[in-house]
Amino acid sequence: MTAAPRPSPEECKVLPAGALRDRFAVVTGAGSGIGRAVTLRLVELGASVMGVGRRAERLAETAALAGHRFTYRALDIRHEPPDFLAELAELDLLVNNAGGQFIAPAAEISRRGFDAVLDLNLTAQAALLQAARPGLAARGGRVVNLSLSAPDRGIPGLVHSAAARAGIAALTRSLARQWPAIKLFCLAPGTVLTAGVGEELPPEELAGIVERTPLGRDTSLDEVAEWVAALGCGIADAVSGALIEVDGGSGLVAAAALAG
Numbered sequence: 001m002t003a004a005p006r007p008s009p010e011e012c013k014v015l016p017a018g019a020l021r022d023r024f025a026v027v028t029g030a031g032s033g034i035g036r037a038v039t040l041r042l043v044e045l046g047a048s049v050m051g052v053g054r055r056a057e058r059l060a061e062t063a064a065l066a067g068h069r070f071t072y073r074a075l076d077i078r079h080e081p082p083d084f085l086a087e088l089a090e091l092d093l094l095v096n097n098a099g100g101q102f103i104a105p106a107a108e109i110s111r112r113g114f115d116a117v118l119d120l121n122l123t124a125q126a127a128l129l130q131a132a133r134p135g136l137a138a139r140g141g142r143v144v145n146l147s148l149s150a151p152d153r154g155i156p157g158l159v160h161s162a163a164a165r166a167g168i169a170a171l172t173r174s175l176a177r178q179w180p181a182i183k184l185f186c187l188a189p190g191t192v193l194t195a196g197v198g199e200e201l202p203p204e205e206l207a208g209i210v211e212r213t214p215l216g217r218d219t220s221l222d223e224v225a226e227w228v229a230a231l232g233c234g235i236a237d238a239v240s241g242a243l244i245e246v247d248g249g250s251g252l253v254a255a256a257a258l259a260g
């Protein structure tokens with residue numbers, strides 16, 4: 001079956017020019033995929049962005065596209081303390097996007113494997129949030145935590161990631177209550193055809209997942225980027241702590257079993 005058409009990049013751009021003028025954002029995982037698309041859109045809307053990731057060369061590629069309002073720090077959020085955030089006196093937006101996992105049957109995930117995925121997708125992100133809190137509170141700032149659509153329905157093959165992603169949604173809700181000066185959102189894409197997801201799943205399996213999605217298509221990078229920018233610019237400030245699934249309705253149907 002042919003996938004349903006996505007909106008064009010221009011159709012996704014609904015925010016007015018300058019919507020993020022004079023704002024300062026930190027985006028983790030800014031060297032590729034969703035993080036790069038988010039970075040470029042935030043910069044286009046007027047923000048200055050600090051990007052974070054392990055590979056400096058990937059971040060340098062983003063810098064070449066983003067221009068002078070983008071700076072970056074090459075570091076590992078799992079293994080280095082989040083001092084770069086604690087040092088920021090003021091921060092308007094933190095996009096906790098760096099994440100990922102490996103696909104494996106539950107019985108084959110070792111304690112270290114489970115810990116690695118929990119660490120990347122939950123514990124390290126919690127540490128970034130704690131470090132960023134004073135700077136965010138000083139500006140009435142916002143946080144967008146990237147998650148995965150419908151982890152609460154169960155995802156065979158991704159049990160460690162589903163547990164971490166359910167955790168980040170719960171952390172987002174809890175912090176929204178505890179830190180009222182900061183607005184926190186959890187944004188959960190379904191399938192976004194990045195190189196990263198392509199390394200995890202073969203094309204035919206991805207096509208099958210997209211086909212089972214109620215809207216019959218993937219979610220585009222531009223759609224995710226616009227959602228992050230919208231949550232970050234303040235137009236959604238009547239909302240806090242929410243899990244927003246930008247997934248073409250894939251969270252409404254049972255997730256495919258990715259491993260036995």
Ligand SMILES: CCCCCCC/C=C/C(=O)SCCNC(=O)CCNC(=O)[C@H](O)C(C)(C)COP(=O)(O)OP(=O)(O)OC[C@H]1O[C@@H](n2cnc3c(N)ncnc32)[C@H](O)[C@@H]1OP(=O)(O)O
Binds near residue numbers: 099109194196197
């Ligand atoms: C129906 C739902 C549709 C869902 C569609 C999918 C949507 C999701 C998309 C994305 O997330 S896109 C992002 C794609 N990119 C990634 O996910 C890559 C990220 N992965 C990593 O960075 C690493 O794999 C990791 C998860 C952080 C682990 O890194 P680390 O360097 O700590 O690993 P190691 O030291 O090598 O190993 C630690 C531990 O983990 C075990 N392990 C690693 N890979 C596997 C595997 N494939 N299978 C089983 N176990 C694995 C490894 O063996 C180690 O354990 P021990 O052997 O020492 O016990």
Ligand SMILES: NC(=O)C1=CN([C@@H]2O[C@H](COP(=O)(O)OP(=O)(O)OC[C@H]3O[C@@H](n4cnc5c(N)ncnc54)[C@H](OP(=O)(O)O)[C@@H]3O)[C@@H](O)[C@H]2O)C=CC1
Binds near residue numbers: 030034056191
């Ligand atoms: N694509 C999809 O369909 C979906 C993606 N997601 C989530 O969205 C986020 C982005 O995914 P996507 O863009 O597709 O994937 P990518 O693999 O392209 O992005 C992950 C980014 O995180 C960075 N990163 C990974 N580990 C670390 C670390 N320890 N320290 C610092 N940076 C790190 C990577 O850079 P580097 O390797 O240089 O460190 C990379 O830029 C992830 O959390 C993913 O799980 C959720 C649902 C669906």
